[in-house]
Amino acid sequence: MSRAAICLLLALPFAVALAAPQEPPRPGSQAVQKCTKCRSQGRMPCPEHEPDECQAETLVQYCSMVDGCKTCAGVGWIDCAACSDDAVEKDLAARRGEFARGRERLAPYEQVMGRELRMVEDANFVVIWELDELKVGKQRLGAHALAHLYLARMQAIRRSYMDALKANPADFKVKNLMMFWGLATDHHRAAAKWCEMTGDGSMKLMGAVANFTVCAARKYFPDDRGLHRHVAHNLSHLLLSHQAPSNWLGRVGAGWADEGLAHWIEDRALQECGTYCYEEVNTAEQPKPGPWRPAWRKAVAKGDVPGLPSLLSLNTDQLSAAQHTAAFSFVDYLLQLDGAKVDALFKLLRQRKPSRDALIEIYKKSPLELQSDWHAWVLATYPTVK
Numbered sequence: 001m002s003r004a005a006i007c008l009l010l011a012l013p014f015a016v017a018l019a020a021p022q023e024p025p026r027p028g029s030q031a032v033q034k035c036t037k038c039r040s041q042g043r044m045p046c047p048e049h050e051p052d053e054c055q056a057e058t059l060v061q062y063c064s065m066v067d068g069c070k071t072c073a074g075v076g077w078i079d080c081a082a083c084s085d086d087a088v089e090k091d092l093a094a095r096r097g098e099f100a101r102g103r104e105r106l107a108p109y110e111q112v113m114g115r116e117l118r119m120v121e122d123a124n125f126v127v128i129w130e131l132d133e134l135k136v137g138k139q140r141l142g143a144h145a146l147a148h149l150y151l152a153r154m155q156a157i158r159r160s161y162m163d164a165l166k167a168n169p170a171d172f173k174v175k176n177l178m179m180f181w182g183l184a185t186d187h188h189r190a191a192a193k194w195c196e197m198t199g200d201g202s203m204k205l206m207g208a209v210a211n212f213t214v215c216a217a218r219k220y221f222p223d224d225r226g227l228h229r230h231v232a233h234n235l236s237h238l239l240l241s242h243q244a245p246s247n248w249l250g251r252v253g254a255g256w257a258d259e260g261l262a263h264w265i266e267d268r269a270l271q272e273c274g275t276y277c278y279e280e281v282n283t284a285e286q287p288k289p290g291p292w293r294p295a296w297r298k299a300v301a302k303g304d305v306p307g308l309p310s311l312l313s314l315n316t317d318q319l320s321a322a323q324h325t326a327a328f329s330f331v332d333y334l335l336q337l338d339g340a341k342v343d344a345l346f347k348l349l350r351q352r353k354p355s356r357d358a359l360i361e362i363y364k365k366s367p368l369e370l371q372s373d374w375h376a377w378v379l380a381t382y383p384t385v386k
């Protein structure tokens with residue numbers, strides 16, 4: 001493959017990664033002299049990697065896939081020898097220190113799995129990426145690009161969650177460990193070790209420590225879109241169960257809130273829903289993914305929908321497919337009213353307040369009154385066609 005083609009291959013995911021908000025200190029801010037060598041940036045991309053890769057490394061604390069580079073010590077950038085910029089030099093030194101600490105932090109994962117792993121870490125996530133390749137759009141991407149792409153996507157999903165609920169960052173205490181395996185045997189081992197359960201489907205540990213593992217082989221996820229949606233859905237579960245006060249709503253009678261928000265986050269990321277946690281709904285009966293609003297509007301207009309009161313005490317594994325859609329739409333309704341109120345509501349639910357009482361406390365309305373407002377809003381705002 002030509003070098004130009006490789007650059008093209010890398011351009012898409014790293015462009016996505018660049019859109020993430022963790023902007024590093026802007027290089028060249030203190031440059032006093034004009035330097036043609038580095039265009040007055042004070043630093044240059046490490047010649048051992050593609051320029052786009054170097055950009056992606058500025059967004060992470062550690063990446064095992066550039067670890068071992070003698071030229072840049074893994075940070076992707078080197079000091080420009082032709083000029084001097086104190087701020088940039090300090091930043092590079094700090095990043096080299098952070099990188100070395102990241103290597104130490106992540107070493108235990110390799111010890112458990114007994115081999116080197118592809119790992120990336122930033123402020124919110126530790127990603128183990130052991131899927132060799134995947135077609136994204138029309139491009140087949142390798143592991144390094146995919147690890148950074150999925151990390152950028154997880155950051156976007158996390159931002160959707162934080163923005164929707166106006167959540168307080170101080171309510172989140174640990175990084176999420178997110179593992180993507182090519183081999184089912186690795187997934188089983190990781191699930192037993194870090195999610196305290198095992199099985200072929202993706203596994204989650206929820207609550208004070210919130211981890212996720214999936215075998216992303218083609219057999220389970222034929223395309224990137226399905227995997228992306230699955231991650232959006234499950235990351236919502238992880239964040240909601242972890243956010244203080246930590247508790248998993250799916251098993252304390254508030255499955256509607258847990259599933260409703262997870263579907264809403266899927267919809268926000270991909271404009272479609274359709275991920276059911278494996279144990280929730282029989283896979284063979286799962287409807288195809290798609291936008292849920294038009295069909296739900298039609299059902300509401302016909303009066304052919306499950307009532308809100310019937311949803312309010314069920315666990316996740318007790319929800320029917322229609323109740324999943326109802327939960328999505330009800331959360332959609334509540335979020336557009338006021339995200340901060342939903343955050344307060346979900347906190348009450350995690351403290352085990354029954355859904356009915358929590359809704360009355362926050363909205364000063366009975367479930368039936370809320371249902372009638374919600375349905376009126378659906379009829380007034382949801383599209384009739386896809």
Ligand SMILES: [Zn+2]
Pocket residue numbers: 035036037038039040041042043080081082083084
């Ligand atoms: Zn320079």
Ligand SMILES: [Zn+2]
Pocket residue numbers: 056057063064065066120144148
């Ligand atoms: Zn990297």
Ligand SMILES: [Zn+2]
Pocket residue numbers: 046047048049066069070071072073074075076077
């Ligand atoms: Zn390098």
Ligand SMILES: [Zn+2]
Pocket residue numbers: 233237259262275276277280
């Ligand atoms: Zn779910």
